[in-house]
Amino acid sequence: KAGVTQTPRYLIKTRGQQVTLSCSPISGHRSVSWYQQTPGQGLQFLFEYFSETQRNKGNFPGRFSGRQFSNSRSEMNVSTLELGDSALYLCASSLVSWDTQYFGPGTRLTVL
Amino acid sequence: QKEVEQDPGPLSVPEGAIVSLNCTYSNSAFQYFMWYRQYSRKGPELLMYTYSSGNKEDGRFTAQVDKSSKYIYLFIRDSQPSDSATYLCAMSAENNNDMRFGAGTRLTVKP
Numbered sequence: 001k002a003g004v005t006q007t008p009r010y011l012i013k014t015r016g017q018q019v020t021l022s023c024s025p026i027s028g029h030r031s032v033s034w035y036q037q038t039p040g041q042g043l044q045f046l047f048e049y050f051s052e053t054q055r056n057k058g059n060f061p062g063r064f065s066g067r068q069f070s071n072s073r074s075e076m077n078v079s080t081l082e083l084g085d086s087a088l089y090l091c092a093s094s095l096v097s098w099d100t101q102y103f104g105p106g107t108r109l110t111v112l
Numbered sequence: 113q114k115e116v117e118q119d120p121g122p123l124s125v126p127e128g129a130i131v132s133l134n135c136t137y138s139n140s141a142f143q144y145f146m147w148y149r150q151y152s153r154k155g156p157e158l159l160m161y162t163y164s165s166g167n168k169e170d171g172r173f174t175a176q177v178d179k180s181s182k183y184i185y186l187f188i189r190d191s192q193p194s195d196s197a198t199y200l201c202a203m204s205a206e207n208n209n210d211m212r213f214g215a216g217t218r219l220t221v222k223p
Contacts, residue, residue, distance in 0.1 A: 004155070033211075035213075042200075042213055042214070042215045042216060043156070043200065043202075043213035043216075044213075045210050045211055045212070048210075056210045058210060090155050090156070092155075100158060100161060101158065101211075102158065103148075103155035103156045103157065104155050105153075105154055105155045106154075106155050
């Protein structure tokens with residue numbers, strides 16, 4: 001069974017731009033969660049989607065948003081990028097909300 | 113004070129050593145406890161999963177949860193160079209997908 005895939009793997013943007021990251025969960029998984037990983041703050045939960053609905057949200061500003069499609073694929077959008085948004089963005093999928101999560105390889109975003 | 117505290121290390125041990133990693137937490141609501149392994153430039157990989165208290169063993173890995181002291185542990189027996197990675201603890205409350213992670217401990221096992 002194919003694992004979680006994330007595209008693109010690497011991205012370079014400049015301050016003020018916006019970015020969209022994509023995540024395809026493991027086939028059959030309906031829950032997708034997004035995390036931000038930085039050396040200083042570690043792994044931080046952004047939000048979780050299940051059946052196209054946001055179920056949980058972490059403590060991030062409104063510039064961070066997401067959505068989930070009917071095929072469970074998910075996108076995350078960050079608007080008005082700031083230097084501090086440079087991070088590894090990880091997506092994790094699980095069968096249902098609150099189940100064992102499987103992580104993708106991440107998208108490394110660099111904001112210049 | 114962070115909800116989950118984990119010593120970032122780095123920790124360096126010789127091959128064959130027993131490795132002991134731990135995390136402490138402050139939120140009594142946490143019921144689900146996990147250990148992830150993350151190799152460089154990869155996403156975290158679930159190693160061990162424990163509900164509530166107790167021990168769980170899987171091959172060379174043993175996870176232990178002590179809710180009375182609010183500590184969780186991961187023991188690695190007969191450590192191998194391939195175990196060199198960052199180990200992250202994670203935990204969550206009942207029916208809550210908002211997992212909280214430790215900072216991760218970087219482990220190096222030297223041949």
